[in-house]
Amino acid sequence: MSKAKTTKTPVHAFAKTRKTFKTASGRSGEFYSLPALAKQFPNVNRLPVSIRIVLESVLRNCDGQKVTAEHVAELANWKPKAERTNEIPFVVARVVLQDFTGVPLLADLAAMRNVAAAMGKNPKTIEPLVPVDLVVDHSIMIDHYGKKNSLDLNMKLEFKRNEERYQFMKWGMQAFDTFGVVPPGFGIVHQVNLEYLARGVHKTRDKATKETVYYPDSLVGTDSHTTMINGIGVVGWGVGGIEAEAGMLGQPVYFLTPDVVGFEFTGRLREGVTATDLVLTVTEILRKEKVVGKFVEFFGEGTSQLPLPDRATIGNMAPEYGATMGFFPVDEKTIEYFRGTGRTTAEIEAFEAYFKAQGMFGAPRTGEVDYTQVVTLDLGTVAPSLAGPKRPQDRIELGNVKSQFTSLFSKPPTESGFNQPAAHLHTRHVVRAHEADEKPAKDAPAVLPGAPRQVVEMTGNRPMLEAAQSEAASQQPKVGDTSLGNGDVLIAAITSCTNTSNPSVLLAAGLLAKKAVEAGLKVAPHIKTSLAPGSRIVTEYLEKAGLLPYLEKLGFAVAAYGCTTCIGNAGDLRPEFNEAITKNDLICAAVLSGNRNFEARIHPNLKANFLASPPLVVAYAIAGTVLKDPMTEPLGKGKGGRDIYLGDIWPTSDEIYALMKYAMNGKAFKANYDKVATEPGKLWEKIKGVKGQVYDWPGSTYIARPPFFDGFTMEPKKLVSGVKGARAMALFGDSITTDHISPAGSIKESSPAGIWLKANGVGKADFNSYGSRRGNHDVMMRGTFANVRIKNLMIPAGADGSREEGGVTLFQPSGDKMFIYDAAMKYIAEGTPTVIFAGEEYGTGSSRDWAAKGSQLLGVKAVVARSFERIHRSNLVGMGVLPLQFKGKDSWESLGIKGSETFDIELADEIKPQQDATLVITDAAGKSRTVSLVLRIDTPIEVDYYKHGGILPFVLRQLLAA
Numbered sequence: 001m002s003k004a005k006t007t008k009t010p011v012h013a014f015a016k017t018r019k020t021f022k023t024a025s026g027r028s029g030e031f032y033s034l035p036a037l038a039k040q041f042p043n044v045n046r047l048p049v050s051i052r053i054v055l056e057s058v059l060r061n062c063d064g065q066k067v068t069a070e071h072v073a074e075l076a077n078w079k080p081k082a083e084r085t086n087e088i089p090f091v092v093a094r095v096v097l098q099d100f101t102g103v104p105l106l107a108d109l110a111a112m113r114n115v116a117a118a119m120g121k122n123p124k125t126i127e128p129l130v131p132v133d134l135v136v137d138h139s140i141m142i143d144h145y146g147k148k149n150s151l152d153l154n155m156k157l158e159f160k161r162n163e164e165r166y167q168f169m170k171w172g173m174q175a176f177d178t179f180g181v182v183p184p185g186f187g188i189v190h191q192v193n194l195e196y197l198a199r200g201v202h203k204t205r206d207k208a209t210k211e212t213v214y215y216p217d218s219l220v221g222t223d224s225h226t227t228m229i230n231g232i233g234v235v236g237w238g239v240g241g242i243e244a245e246a247g248m249l250g251q252p253v254y255f256l257t258p259d260v261v262g263f264e265f266t267g268r269l270r271e272g273v274t275a276t277d278l279v280l281t282v283t284e285i286l287r288k289e290k291v292v293g294k295f296v297e298f299f300g301e302g303t304s305q306l307p308l309p310d311r312a313t314i315g316n317m318a319p320e321y322g323a324t325m326g327f328f329p330v331d332e333k334t335i336e337y338f339r340g341t342g343r344t345t346a347e348i349e350a351f352e353a354y355f356k357a358q359g360m361f362g363a364p365r366t367g368e369v370d371y372t373q374v375v376t377l378d379l380g381t382v383a384p385s386l387a388g389p390k391r392p393q394d395r396i397e398l399g400n401v402k403s404q405f406t407s408l409f410s411k412p413p414t415e416s417g418f419n420q421p422a423a424h425l426h427t428r429h430v431v432r433a434h435e436a437d438e439k440p441a442k443d444a445p446a447v448l449p450g451a452p453r454q455v456v457e458m459t460g461n462r463p464m465l466e467a468a469q470s471e472a473a474s475q476q477p478k479v480g481d482t483s484l485g486n487g488d489v490l491i492a493a494i495t496s497c498t499n500t501s502n503p504s505v506l507l508a509a510g511l512l513a514k515k516a517v518e519a520g521l522k523v524a525p526h527i528k529t530s531l532a533p534g535s536r537i538v539t540e541y542l543e544k545a546g547l548l549p550y551l552e553k554l555g556f557a558v559a560a561y562g563c564t565t566c567i568g569n570a571g572d573l574r575p576e577f578n579e580a581i582t583k584n585d586l587i588c589a590a591v592l593s594g595n596r597n598f599e600a601r602i603h604p605n606l607k608a609n610f611l612a613s614p615p616l617v618v619a620y621a622i623a624g625t626v627l628k629d630p631m632t633e634p635l636g637k638g639k640g641g642r643d644i645y646l647g648d649i650w651p652t653s654d655e656i657y658a659l660m661k662y663a664m665n666g667k668a669f670k671a672n673y674d675k676v677a678t679e680p681g682k683l684w685e686k687i688k689g690v691k692g693q694v695y696d697w698p699g700s701t702y703i704a705r706p707p708f709f710d711g712f713t714m715e716p717k718k719l720v721s722g723v724k725g726a727r728a729m730a731l732f733g734d735s736i737t738t739d740h741i742s743p744a745g746s747i748k749e750s751s752p753a754g755i756w757l758k759a760n761g762v763g764k765a766d767f768n769s770y771g772s773r774r775g776n777h778d779v780m781m782r783g784t785f786a787n788v789r790i791k792n793l794m795i796p797a798g799a800d801g802s803r804e805e806g807g808v809t810l811f812q813p814s815g816d817k818m819f820i821y822d823a824a825m826k827y828i829a830e831g832t833p834t835v836i837f838a839g840e841e842y843g844t845g846s847s848r849d850w851a852a853k854g855s856q857l858l859g860v861k862a863v864v865a866r867s868f869e870r871i872h873r874s875n876l877v878g879m880g881v882l883p884l885q886f887k888g889k890d891s892w893e894s895l896g897i898k899g900s901e902t903f904d905i906e907l908a909d910e911i912k913p914q915q916d917a918t919l920v921i922t923d924a925a926g927k928s929r930t931v932s933l934v935l936r937i938d939t940p941i942e943v944d945y946y947k948h949g950g951i952l953p954f955v956l957r958q959l960l961a962a
């Protein structure tokens with residue numbers, strides 16, 4: 001590195017830390033130097049790398065207002081073990097969005113522009129201050145599968161279903177200067193972020209000195225798995241849309257100073273062990289270490305030799321192990337990855353020189369950094385594994401899957417079992433094919449063998465969506481009569497950002513498929529097989545390696561570039577399968593290379609969902625059941641009736657390594673991503689966006705003006721803190737996920753949202769999913785707590801102890817049973833506030849701001865739980881809903897709350913973070929008792945948000961006042 005020299009920046013409190021650095025080819029730039037800051041705060045030299053990157057942001061953005069010199073000093077003096085009371089104001093470099101969460105965020109921005117215009121202000125006052133990229137990846141479904149033209153047909157349906165949303169995105173692209181869209185068909189947001197959006201270091205021109213100042217990439221994203229980017233040394237994590245919105249409008253992201261858990265890898269992975277096996281092991285270990293709200297930073301010799309895609313896979317699952325981040329420092333492997341993925345020489349040079357100048361290049365060695373706690377894993381001990389059948393942290397070694405499923409089959413739900421009579425385990429049921437499956441539909445278009453994989457053009461005279469969907473059924477592989485039993489695999493999906501960005505596991509899947517086909521193995525046609533790569537590059541290298549035809553032969557034809565099965569867009573099962581499962585209470589399985597397997601996420605009728613590496617997904621598709629042990633039993637019969645075992649077709653590391661050259665081709669990456677601007681796809685080009693700076697909200701059941709700014713005034717209304725005379729809307733158990741609160745998947749016809757859609761002229765075939773309708777609050781508030789699996793324990797148990805599922809409640813005081821939405825409207829009409837009671841980890845799962853927005857729109861004023869998931873808690877505050885926590889061993893069950901009582905929540909006159917609050921419970925006879933709670937407003941800025949009625953009005957007031 002060059003010699004450092006000091007330049008003058010008079011207004012900055014730490015001006016002396018501004019230094020210059022030089023790249024290998026002699027270009028120079030300025031930066032806020034942490035080594036220089038360490039002269040004043042020697043502790044900086046012992047800080048975890050992740051904390052240093054946050055410190056750089058705090059240092060650079062120190063303006064004496066939002067970020068003060070005290071903030072810099074506090075973080076520079078971070079101690080590994082200390083009480084965490086201070087919040088860090090973190091100004092991020094950019095924001096990434098996926099389309100499910102991005103559309104409502106855009107709708108909020110558009111509504112803010114309406115307010116600005118109505119108040120006579122320039123609508124452009126509302127403009128993202130940092131670059132925002134929205135990647136459209138969540139909308140495609142697996143309607144077609146198993147055929148070469150599946151991708152084309154699925155995209156055609158996607159565009160038909162989502163035209164109004166895509167028009168709205170196009171409006172956003174032209175209305176906001178810093179809002180970019182990666183159109184459908186390019187890949188999954190986290191993989192696109194890794195391969196393309198992340199450019200290493202950012203630079204800006206200092207207005208005062210005219211110098212170019214460099215700073216590291218950092219971001220927040222409106223998706224939990226944003227942490228995948230931690231694999232390349234970028235600090236970032238998932239936040240709710242409302243927080244992201246504030247971040248893009250110039251607010252720092254505030255978070256409590258974290259503990260940092262150092263995770264040391266030693267040794268090497270053994271032959272045959274995949275990155276998926278490793279991440280499931282890491283998830284299991286860290287779940288037990290309780291890392292919620294903490295940073296995890298990987299270090300040590302084993303870390304240095306881990307390939308970049310494996311690091312990204314581990315970063316990806318941070319939400320599953322509960323951490324805010326799973327961070328890997330920048331090193332040679334990161335630079336190698338940047339070269340192999342088409343970043344420019346100038347970008348790579350600046351990236352490397354910057355991190356070296358900051359003293360942040362390379363994973364720390366043992367003892368170099370002070371961590372709060374250190375966890376160690378010898379990579380040599382990791383074994384092939386799956387996780388499931390209900391939670392990602394429940395890892396099962398491959399050889400134990402059969403026995404685990406067998407044992408859970410008849411265990412009670414309290415032990416995560418399926419509560420079935422053990423004698424039923426091996427019973428099989430004949431399933432007669434529906435007639436439609438036997439005869440091709442008359443109007444099904446001819447599909448030529450070997451039809452191109454690229455997207456077909458959407459023409460004006462295409463059949464309507466219903467016809468397209470019946471076309472989907474007619475295009476499915478023919479099945480005929482079959483039989484179904486417990487443990488049968490009905491969905492086998494190579495899907496998700498976690499695994500489809502990792503060439504080693506995708507090449508392994510392709511090699512396994514090749515060996516399986518050559519051995520004469522087949523996949524039963526009734527299994528819904530799909531390959532949904534996280535980016536087009538995957539298809540390119542699978543093709544070049546000559547492996548795609550083998551995957552296709554086993555049904556794993558490319559069906560989409562997007563989230564698909566991982567987000568519950570698996571498409572439906574055959575109707576006769578749904579009937580057989582529900583009629584016989586069958587526990588059938590999905591095996592997917594995803595990261596989440598919560599109830600009803602993958603498919604409402606598949607209760608056992610296993611996460612596995614892509615090659616194991618293919619292997620289980622061949623086996624057809626989880627009741628076969630792949631370690632000891634043959635997967636199937638090959639040529640000449642020979643038994644073929646997993647070991648016969650499992651690829652070696654050398655075979656995978658020999659094909660790696662196809663996966664890291666910088667030119668191919670560049671050529672692919674250049675097309676975002678030059679060839680976004682005919683379907684996308686045909687979408688017509690509304691023009692203008694202010695959106696005029698044309699009638700739509702997808703996009704509607706959100707009501708959050710109705711009655712907006714520059715001065716917040718006088719705060720009535722606490723809650724009086726509330727009724728309980730629901731009593732929930734542990735681990736209520738955001739998907740329980742605000743489902744993303746299919747909309748039931750008989751649900752409040754389904755009834756509303758039908759009343760608004762939308763046929764069942766056009767319902768699409770809740771996720772795709774997040775731009776319309778009328779659908780979303782009706783969908784709140786509408787998950788078909790949610791259990792409101794206020795409804796008494798049945799005679800056999802079973803609990804009713806679905807979003808219903810008992811309206812009080814009458815006790816009438818009705819949909820939660822209907823009860824909410826009645827409570828709002830009579831002016832009665834409502835409260836939710838819950839157990840541990842309330843709001844766990846994907847970041848989903850509608851879980852908080854929907855609660856607010858249903859009139860919920862407080863949620864009282866044993867504990868909260870990080871993002872959902874802050875989203876509740878962001879929407880003006882109070883999160884409160886029971887103390888010690890208290891729970892609604894231990895307090896004997898039944899749901900028929902009334903509740904008051906009393907707060908101190910001056911609200912302070914994490915202060916005590918009082919819950920007053922009054923029973924039907926008028927007898928009252930009190931319980932002490934902790935207010936989970938965690939930071940001073942959250943107090944302000946609450947006083948303003950939420951973060952959105954708070955930010956809007958600031959912007960309009962500026």
Ligand code: SF4
Binds near residue numbers: 497
């Ligand atoms: S976890 Fe699944 S749904 Fe979420 S971004 Fe990744 S692929 Fe998409």
